[in-house]
Amino acid sequence: MQRMTDRKNVIIDGSRIVIEAMARAGADSFIGYPITPANLLYQYAAQRLPLMLPAPDEITTLQWMSGLSACGRIPVTATSFPGFALMIESINMAFMMELPMVIILVQRLGPATGTATCGAQGDIALLKGMISGGHQLPVLCPYDFNDCWNLSARAVSLSAQLRTPVVFLTSKEEMMTRKSFDLSTLDDIEPLKRSYYSGDKPYTPYKPGENLVPEFLPVTNDRWQVRLNASTHNPEGILQHSSKEALANTRRLEEKSLRNLPDYTICDLNEQKGAEILIVSYGVTAAAARDAVAVIRESGKKISMLIPKTILPVPDICYKIIDSYKRVIFAEENINGQYAKVMFGERLPGSIRIVGEIGTMVSKEQIRMEATR
Amino acid sequence: MSKILNTQALPYCKGCGHDLIAKSTAKALEDMGLDPLDVIIVTDIGCHGIIDSCLNTHTVHGLHGRSVALGAGIAFGLESPEQKIIVFIGDGGSTIGLQHILEAARLNLDMTVVVHNNMLYGMTGGQTSGLTPCGFRTSTSVSGNPWDGYDLCALAHKSGAAYTGRIAGIGDISSSLGEAFAVKGFSLVEVIEICPGYGVKFNPKRKLSEIIESSGKLPGKWENLRDPFGEVQGSKSGSLFDDLDILGSDFKSSLEKPFSLIISGSAGEGVQLAAALLSSAVVRSGLNVTQKGSYPVTVGVGFSAAELIISPDPIGYHGLDNPDVIVVTSVEGLAHCRSRIEKMTGGMLFIDSSLQSPQTGADVRSYDFRSVGARAACLYAIFIFINSTGYISGESLYRTISDGGLADKIPVDKIRELTDQWSNRG
Incomplete structure (x- = not known):
């Protein structure tokens, strides 16, 4: 693949970039169930991915994806909260079975059906607590089109590398707004090369391998028996009540995503020497935060900014950065400071302020006012 | 010695039809000359689902009611048409996952669903399911279920299943199961059994044959002459960027600020x-x-x-x-x-x-x-x-x-x- 060297100005939406990147990275199947504002992703996936199947509901979507993943494919779907809610038990299953897949969650205004055509960042608390037992899935969150490209590819490779479902967290404005963009700024994407168990002894599907990740073998192979299990199970994949080895396997699931976190910690830090205020923002709101930072700096005031892109599990480096500032402002499109509370609990430290909004994007002026008061 | 089962001592109550289904499944597969790794058995939640550890086949044990959809996902991803996908599910799982059964039948996916219909939820205390016949007593309808159960075979058949059969879980049922396994396309076999724990306890004097007779859902088989699911995909773009117009800067603008x-x-x-x-x-x-x-x-x-x-x-x-x-x-x-x-x-x-x-x-x-x-x-x-x-x-x-x-x-x-x-x- 050649790097695109000439300037290529187009008008494009984030959905197109995400699906193209995932296709190039090795995602090979898409299971679709229509929901606004995720429909463009479905439409593009139907054009681009080798296999596309329309499911009759979102529970089926996740089950079909799990079956495909068990066969060695990397399936993708795209949904919004109402569909995601139906998927959650099955995402728990895929997490427990350790099946690679990517779920694109396009946030919209809730609760319930809320407003389908209005963006939001209201699902972070849900993502933090969606796996029974409090275990965490990797959640990657892009903030601009180059992120959409790079993080989409990373979501695909990460799901295979960690044998886990990965959530790609976006919102309506990121996936549907059209923008002028220079395609030549996109890096090449290295397609995923998967390696399967090739030993000469029977395969143990949940035996911890490198970095606690078990080697993978498709359920379609004719060499070794594969057992996949959503119930508490031992390394062989056999259901157990609470045997020592089965609980050790569940503990491994807890540790797997955390121990490997440094490998997939992605964030942008824009520090200004001498600044005592830090703005933390992600996804669609990070663009407003970045503009606010520029305005604040122009006015002569010092300020730094952190854009986490690996949203969950919360990377240690984010705590270290936040701890080094006197005042920290979280800007996110919800009214309860969800990410701040994911990081610090319901009772936020006095040094933390939140800027939030629903029904409309958080504006750079709202962030500027909080930062300069 | 069975190739498919690694033990004959299956983890079921004495007289349970699940034991019969598992052994007859093994016999049918062996009679077809299949090796264990030619077979992927997907199990649901319920007593039938604990068969996993006794199988030498590939095993996938999923969620309650979702095993048919999970098996369908495997059917979509299967590369060799020689591999058999068999889903074991109960009457409770069939009720909660009815949509998945109808969808797999509609698409005529190449797989077999074996419904272990013991007419109640055996693992959770003998509650009424969607397949419990009218008049059958359960722990939650002690004077008899007031409603008819679903006719699962009729639903699957009407949805387009290549093969649907209902049998009583008595004697050697391997030939009936084998007939379904040999079908190219979606097959479903509903095996009616009586739970030796709760079914017998709440309906002490009733015989299985009489229960089947009085339910009106009699043994039989129903076929649709259809080709199995074949993946039909439209033409695919090499790149989603190919559709985009590359816009040159061929005009001038006087705009100096946003x-x-x-x-x-x-x-x-x-x-x-x-x-x-x-x-x-x-x-x-x-x-x-x-x-x-x-x-x-x-x-x-x-x-x-x-x-x-x-x-x-x-x-x-x-x-x-x-x-x-x-x-x-x-x-x-x-x-x-x-x-x-x-x-x-x-x-x-x-x-x-x-x-x-x-x-x-x-x-x-x-x-x-x-x-x-x-x-x-x-x-x-x-x-x-x-x-x-x-x-x-x-x-x-x-x-x-x-x-x-x-x-x-x-x-x-x-x-x-x-x-x-x-x-x-x-």
Whole structure:
């Protein structure tokens, strides 16, 4: 693949970039169930991915994806909260079975059906607590089109590398707004090369391998028996009540995503020497935060900014950065400071302020006012 | 010694039909000459699901009611048509996952579902399921279930299953199961059994054959002559970027700082298309643009608005706090933007002459946009806006329309003529 060297100005939406990147990275199947504002992703996936199947509901979507993943494919779907809610038990299953897949969650205004055509960042608390037992899935969150490209590819490779479902967290404005963009700024994407168990002894599907990740073998192979299990199970994949080895396997699931976190910690830090205020923002709101930072700096005031892109599990480096500032402002499109509370609990430290909004994007002026008061 | 089972001591109560199904399944597969790794057995939640550890086949143990959908996913991903997918599910799982069964039957996926119908939820205390026959007693209907159960075979058959069969779980049922396993396409076998724990306890004097007889859902088999599911995919793009127009900077612009615009009209009147054409013309004029759509959930009803930021510099945040210009072409468009118009302390409002402008600090300009037809009104308004502001040339928009092959579909010459008349007047 050649790097695109000439300037290529187009008008494009984030959905197109995400699906193209995932296709190039090795995602090979898409299971679709229509929901606004995720429909463009479905439409593009139907054009681009080798296999596309329309499911009759979102529970089926996740089950079909799990079956495909068990066969060695990397399936993708795209949904919004109402569909995601139906998927959650099955995402728990895929997490427990350790099946690679990517779920694109396009946030919209809730609760319930809320407003389908209005963006939001209201699902972070849900993502933090969606796996029974409090275990965490990797959640990657892009903030601009180059992120959409790079993080989409990373979501695909990460799901295979960690044998886990990965959530790609976006919102309506990121996936549907059209923008002028220079395609030549996109890096090449290295397609995923998967390696399967090739030993000469029977395969143990949940035996911890490198970095606690078990080697993978498709359920379609004719060499070794594969057992996949959503119930508490031992390394062989056999259901157990609470045997020592089965609980050790569940503990491994807890540790797997955390121990490997440094490998997939992605964030942008824009520090200004001498600044005592830090703005933390992600996804669609990070663009407003970045503009606010520029305005604040122009006015002569010092300020730094952190854009986490690996949203969950919360990377240690984010705590270290936040701890080094006197005042920290979280800007996110919800009214309860969800990410701040994911990081610090319901009772936020006095040094933390939140800027939030629903029904409309958080504006750079709202962030500027909080930062300069 | 069975190749499929690794023990004959299966973990079931004495007299349980699950034991019979597992052993008959093993016998049927062996009679077909299949090796264990030719077979993928997907199990549901329920007593039947604990068979996993006794199988030498591939085993997948999923969620309650979802095993048919999980098996369907494997069927989609299967590379060798020789591999058999068998799903074990109970009557409870069939109830909760009924949609998955109908869907797999409709698509005629190459797999077999074996329904262990013991007429109640055996693992959780003997509650009534959707397949419990009328009059059958369970822990939650001690005087007998007042309702008929689903006729699962009829539902699967009507949905398009290649093969559906109902049998009593008595004696050697391997030949019936083997018949279903040999089918290319979706097959379902409902095996009626009686749970030796709860079924016998609550219905002590009843015999299985009498229960089947009185339920009216008799043994039988039903077939649809259909080809199994074959993947049918349309042509695929090599790259989603191939469809995009690469926009050169073939026009000039006098814009020196960011500028924001809202175009607000009615759904179905080409607002988003007009905004897209303007966006392309803007990029062809060497500028950057963001185009955010805003509309209700319905298609073709209510307002439709596009919010644009146009800038000589790269644009980060694409929200609009205070627009420099608002263009309104319809009643719905005005209702959507009214409060923003009222808040304007400067800038311009281009509004259709049929509408009354709200109180505003903007410079209000009224034109008969809808005279060119509702679907072209927005584009006319955009030409007027371009002409009035001069940030980009009318030619850049005109060329964008004609290059996009839309010149025949939009009365663009008439719009240009009218625009020129206004500009000569102004």
